[in-house]
Amino acid sequence: MVDVTGHLGMALLFAAPAWTVWGRRGALGFAAFALVTAMLPDTDLALRHVLPVTHHGVTHTVLFVVLLSVLAGAVAARYLTDWFNANRRIRSTEIASETVFVFATAGLIVGGISHLFADLLSAPDIAPPLSPFWPVYSEPVIIDVIYYGSPFWNFGLLAAGVALHLLFARNDRYPLETRYRIGAAEDSQHRASDD
Template identity: 65%
Template sequence: MVDVSGHLAMALLFAAPAWIIWKRRGALAFAGFALVTAMLPDVDLVLKTFLPIRHHGITHTILFVAVMSVLGGAIAAHMLTERFNANRLIHSETITEETVFVFATSGFLTGGLSHIFADLLSAPDVAQPLEPLWPLYDKPMAIDVIYYDSPLWNFGLLAVALAVHFVLFRHESYPLETRYRIGDRDDETAPAAADVD
């Protein structure tokens, strides 16, 4: 496992494709959400105080991350859709529950899977190797190319991830036309449209 900065960096790298799906505000929100969910698998550090589980056990599996992502996405869709449509910063009144579900579920998946991947790169240094494909494949797996406390890897990776997002933010983006778009108007053309009036 890398340290927290390494996990955040990996989450940002995994979230970079959001710039293809959403415009600036949506992509930034998605990256932020991935950062928040990047430590999801480490919930075992809290749970092991009252449950018979170990660190790098069940919570560090793709199955766990997928189930928690779908549950989190469903809860977010049910509780937040109306709030998003009422929020004037989102520039939309037509966000569907399906869109919120896809956004939230993808964010949970991105954060959780990035965490597992980062741990695969470094786990044997200070912790047990992971079994990310359990229950289909219950053998430990490790790539082991990063040392846990390496500032070069952790902060270097974070610097690269931030640079990638900065470049994508500054780049004239043309997101794919999907039914999961958020916002009725283009972030870049909204001020120009206001000037015409």
């Protein structure tokens, strides 16, 4: 497991493809969702004081991350859709609750899965190995190529994540047209005025 800096960097790396789906503003929001949940699996550190959970246990599984993300995505769709549509900073004719659900759920899953991946790269150094595919596959998965306390890896991951987002922000081309695109009409008009 990398430290918090490394987890945030890994979340940014995992969230970078959002630039090709959501466009400029959407990608920034998506990255924010991913950053918020980059530390989600480590809730076991707080929960172990009140529940019988161990570090790198059930909260460090794909099942936990996906279930919690779907639940939070449903709550976001229910309670944030109207707010997104009323917010004048989000320029779109209308954002459907289905889009908010997909956006929030995917952002939360990306943040959580990036955490699991970073922990797989370094877990056995100072913490028990992960079994991320439990209950389907209960054996630990160990890759172990990163040392937890390495500033090179932790700040390197953060620098790489920020650099990748800056690269996407500078390149104002978003090739994918999907029904979940936020502000697609505005992005198209922006590109047309630049040409």
